[in-house]
Amino acid sequence: MIFGTDYYPEHWPETRWDEDLRLMKEAGLDTIRIAEFAWSIMEPEEGIFDFGWLDRIVSLAESYSMKIVMCTPTAAPPKWLMDKHPEIYQKDEYGNVRGFGSRRHYCFNSPVFMEYSKKIVKAMGDHYKDFKSIIAWQLDNEYGCHNTVRCYCSDCSKAFSKWLEEKYSNIENMNEKLGMAFWGQHYPSFESVILPAHTTCDNKPAGMYAHNPGLYLDYCRFASDSVYDYSLMQVDVLRNCGIEVPITHNFMGSFFDLDYYKLQDQFEFISWDCYPNIAHGPFSSLSEVSFNHDKMRGYKNKKYWVMEHCSGQNGWNYMHKTPDPGQIRLWTYQSVAHGADGILYFRWRPCLFGTEQYWHGILDHDGIPRQRYEEVKETGKELRRIDRIIDESEVVSEICVINSFDNEWSHTYQKHSENFDYNKILHTVHNAILDLGLNCDVVDMNIDLSKYKVVVLPAYNISSDKDAEKLRKFAESGGTVVITFRSGNRDEFNKINGFTLPGYFKELCGIEVINYDAIGENPRKVSGITGELLANTWCDVLNPLESNVIAEYTDGFYKGSPCITRNSIGKGSVYYFAADFDREGYSGLLEHITSVAGLEKCIQGRVRGVETVVRSSGSEKYIFIMNQLPTPVYVPLERKYTELVENRSVSGTMRLEPYGTAVIY
Ligand code: GAL
Numbered sequence: 001m002i003f004g005t006d007y008y009p010e011h012w013p014e015t016r017w018d019e020d021l022r023l024m025k026e027a028g029l030d031t032i033r034i035a036e037f038a039w040s041i042m043e044p045e046e047g048i049f050d051f052g053w054l055d056r057i058v059s060l061a062e063s064y065s066m067k068i069v070m071c072t073p074t075a076a077p078p079k080w081l082m083d084k085h086p087e088i089y090q091k092d093e094y095g096n097v098r099g100f101g102s103r104r105h106y107c108f109n110s111p112v113f114m115e116y117s118k119k120i121v122k123a124m125g126d127h128y129k130d131f132k133s134i135i136a137w138q139l140d141n142e143y144g145c146h147n148t149v150r151c152y153c154s155d156c157s158k159a160f161s162k163w164l165e166e167k168y169s170n171i172e173n174m175n176e177k178l179g180m181a182f183w184g185q186h187y188p189s190f191e192s193v194i195l196p197a198h199t200t201c202d203n204k205p206a207g208m209y210a211h212n213p214g215l216y217l218d219y220c221r222f223a224s225d226s227v228y229d230y231s232l233m234q235v236d237v238l239r240n241c242g243i244e245v246p247i248t249h250n251f252m253g254s255f256f257d258l259d260y261y262k263l264q265d266q267f268e269f270i271s272w273d274c275y276p277n278i279a280h281g282p283f284s285s286l287s288e289v290s291f292n293h294d295k296m297r298g299y300k301n302k303k304y305w306v307m308e309h310c311s312g313q314n315g316w317n318y319m320h321k322t323p324d325p326g327q328i329r330l331w332t333y334q335s336v337a338h339g340a341d342g343i344l345y346f347r348w349r350p351c352l353f354g355t356e357q358y359w360h361g362i363l364d365h366d367g368i369p370r371q372r373y374e375e376v377k378e379t380g381k382e383l384r385r386i387d388r389i390i391d392e393s394e395v396v397s398e399i400c401v402i403n404s405f406d407n408e409w410s411h412t413y414q415k416h417s418e419n420f421d422y423n424k425i426l427h428t429v430h431n432a433i434l435d436l437g438l439n440c441d442v443v444d445m446n447i448d449l450s451k452y453k454v455v456v457l458p459a460y461n462i463s464s465d466k467d468a469e470k471l472r473k474f475a476e477s478g479g480t481v482v483i484t485f486r487s488g489n490r491d492e493f494n495k496i497n498g499f500t501l502p503g504y505f506k507e508l509c510g511i512e513v514i515n516y517d518a519i520g521e522n523p524r525k526v527s528g529i530t531g532e533l534l535a536n537t538w539c540d541v542l543n544p545l546e547s548n549v550i551a552e553y554t555d556g557f558y559k560g561s562p563c564i565t566r567n568s569i570g571k572g573s574v575y576y577f578a579a580d581f582d583r584e585g586y587s588g589l590l591e592h593i594t595s596v597a598g599l600e601k602c603i604q605g606r607v608r609g610v611e612t613v614v615r616s617s618g619s620e621k622y623i624f625i626m627n628q629l630p631t632p633v634y635v636p637l638e639r640k641y642t643e644l645v646e647n648r649s650v651s652g653t654m655r656l657e658p659y660g661t662a663v664i665y
Contacts, residue, residue: 002342004031028380036071040078075141093197125241149257178214253292273308293338305342312360326659337613337624393615400441417518432586437601476570510547510567530588535579627656
């Protein structure tokens, strides 16, 4: 396993480098990631390259037998370039230039920027292709961070017209497919198509958008594809230089503007940046983080790295909560449990200048190793004891949640009811499954379903007959499918398909939706096989046709009508959830469904605040048990196990210290 840190030698006097590397080595850190923002230092003037400083840190690292992740520095285009070619800057949707002063100030569709990027990437590739210590390359840094996937400049406008022309061939076809008859929006030519920016009706704070939803979805896809093309250019340049080691990019967890299921195919492995102490949204940080880990594993269906792993308090203009002692270790175990086999802590030492002066790392500003350094060192020691297991085992799941960027973009634009939040629904369902002590994959519809017993499609709205057919085959051969409200309703052009709901999935579910209620924050009561439940956000009113009713509404104008149904298809089952539930509600329902489907829990006793994930190697199962709480917990074990890290036998009730972990088998 890779165990390292993100290092910025250019921020420190060279006289300090040796001490830094010595301390890293002493802490068991064997890898550094470097150079991702150092363009202005590598190419201080156009065409004048200076790799001297980088060579010196690389050879010093080699003298400590350390490995290197080398980065292309394109996330921070230098000022000389921006002054010479201001057309590279992004424009926001009001036409304002998103100027110099931070980073990522470039447009992915700028032909000029493409050329300059090629030159710097090629210069690096040529220079570093033979360095054996470089074990991987990271391209750029967090594509799209700071809301930079979507740009509204004239280069984007031209590129969007071209993208649309390639897709639709002729403008009549586009007008027809996207429904431009509405409000008489017919475009006379591809050149005249606008970028869906500021217009008369938009009222962002109230969440009102007026653009044609099909055009908007195409724009989201186009913007995501533009990043794809830019990134592929870098892969090609490096490969043409003769670089053979793996190439990756650092993805972001709760980030939705880039179709990572597409982008992943350029890389040998996925890596991502994990900051549990600043997890976003209305969720508890660790549940959001475990969802994100499972998404990352799902992009390539294999192990991944955490390229930036939280190792201290974070912040730009103010500081977020300092990790409690023990939390860095806990979060590291969590990453490994979910499938990471590379951990690089961000950052080695907090900077004394610049925007991120408050963003801490393993050391403090004064460069003195203290508690966090010791914690990282201990964590590394422990992980080395189970290195072989981390290498040989992987996360195997019998259940998956289907995710889709098209749906993310469509649901976010026209969100059905006031509090509808696609990501929250996916996240809640995922967490509900984890609460059962089951591993859960988060994947897209291209996945081979045959490796699962249960497939859950929350709000799978943009879909097709092909999807329905794939699910039918899966069910016929014994699989269990769960489909929810707001599924099967839209085609690939983001248009409502006009079929009786749930549209493409109607036959499969054996029901029809005869009405619906966008209930927002006014829950409805439901009663059924798992007792009483509260339905949130949305309620479909169903005619059960040939399916069995397993829960029904007990209030609302649809009191007494079905809320959850089960249909038999071949050897399998298709369940329909007509309403949204909370985590406990989903957990109860999925406990019933997964036990009927014969899924095996990794551990029986469910303890609140404790996360369990299993890594398997053949028939051997290694259970990672992680106490997310600042208080001790007691985990009942149904048999005797060996705890691997401490190499002791455990049985009965196992005590875990605050933020404590155990790996048992
Ligand atoms: C990440 C980014 C790093 C650094 C860090 C702290 O998102 O990749 O470069 O900025 O956040 O802000």
